[in-house]
C-alpha cells in the first residue's frame with residue numbers, strides 16, 4: 525500500500541440500534557430466544573411470510589413474454605405509480621381527478637422519504653422539519669442528510685402511555701413559518717399510538733391555519749387495522765380539507781416486499797400546472813441520486829393491484845396478518861394479567877400496528893435481553909410480530925420479571 529492513509533481519520537460509526545438487535549439475536553444459541561426487535565412480519569411459526577398474491581404475480585411475470593429487464597423511467601413504472609396512488613388516496617380522489625398529485629416510484633418508504641426530503645431542501649428551503657418525539661430513528665438522519673434542521677414535537681405521554689396532544693399542538697403552534705411537519709399516517713413507530721379522528725382534525729386545523737407543510741409517512745397502510753381504507757383515513761381527510769402535502773408510501777410491510785424496495789412519493793399540489801413543474805424537478809432529484817428505480821417490485825405490485833382476483837387475495841391475507849398481531853396483543857395482555865403483573869397494561873391492546881411501546885426502562889430492557897433472551901430496543905419498543913402462540917407466555921413472564929427485578 526503506498527501513500528498516506530486517506531481514510532485513517534474516519535471514526536467507527538455506532539451500529540444501527542435496530543439492525544444491531546437482529547445481529548445479536550442471530551448469534552444467541554439460547555433455545556427460547558425471542559426476536560422482539562424485528563421490523564418485519566413473522567408467521568405464528570416465527571417464519572417470514574410471502575403473500576400468496578406475490579407468489580402468483582411472480583409466477584405470472586416469469587411466463588409473461590412482454591416482461592423484460594429494461595430500465596424504468598426516472599419516475600418509475602407508470603402502471604404501478606398510478607395504482608399505488610389510487611390505493612393511497614382513493615380511486616375517486618378529487619386530487620387525482622384534477623391532476624394535482626405529482627408521483628414518482630421510490631426505493632421503498634426510506635427512499636421515498638429521502639427524495640421528498642431532498643426535494644424540500646432544494647426547492648422550499650424549510651426552516652426546519654418537526655418530527656415526533658419519539659420517532660423511527662431514520663427520519664432524523666434522512667433530514668439531517670439534506671441539511672434541513674430537525675426539531676421535535678412531543679408525542680408520547682408516559683403517564684397515560686398515549687398521545688401528548690396538547691404538547692404536540694403547542695409545538696406546531698410555535699413552529700417557524702414554512703416548517704415541514706412529519707406525521708406517521710397510521711401505526712406510529714415506535715409508540716403504536718395513533719391520534720383519534722378528532723385528534724387528527726385538531727392537528728390538521730393547526731397545520732392549515734399556520735400554513736405548515738405536512739409530510740405523511742405511510743409505511744403501514746392495511747397493516748394497522750387490516751383495512752387499507754381505514755389506514756389511509758388521515759391522509760385522505762387532510763387532502764379533502766384542501767391540504768397540500770407529501771406522502772411517502774411503502775409496500776415493504778403490507779405486501780411483505782421488504783427486500784424489493786418498492787414504494788412511491790406523492791406530492792399533492794394546488795393545481796395541475798404546479799404539479800407538472802413539481803414532478804419535472806423531482807425527476808432531477810431522482811436522476812442524480814439513482815437514475816431510476818428497481819423494476820421487480822413495481823411489476824409485482826402493478827400486477828396485484830391491477831388484477832381484481834389477486835388484489836382481493838392480497839387484501840384478505842393482509843387482513844389476516846393484521847389480525848394475528850391484534851390477537852397477539854390480546855394474548856400478551858391476558859398473559860400479563862394472569863401472572864398478576866402490577867400496573868395498567870391496557871396500552872398493549874390499545875396500541876396499534878407492528879410495535880408496542882411497553883414503557884419498560886432501559887435497565888428493564890437489559891433484563892429482557894440478557895436474562896430472558898428477548899431481543900428488543902432499549903427504548904422499550906417490542907415488535908408484536910415476534911410474538912406467537914408458542915412464546916407469548918414466555919414473553920409475558922419475561923416482562924413481569926424484568927419489571928420486578930430492575
Ligand SMILES: Cc1ncc(COP(=O)(O)O)c(C=O)c1O
Nearest residue numbers: 563632633634660713743774776
Ligand atoms: C415509520 C417508518 N417509516 C418508514 C419505514 C421504511 O421502511 P422501508 O424503507 O422498508 O419501506 C419504516 C420501516 O420500518 C418505518 O417504520
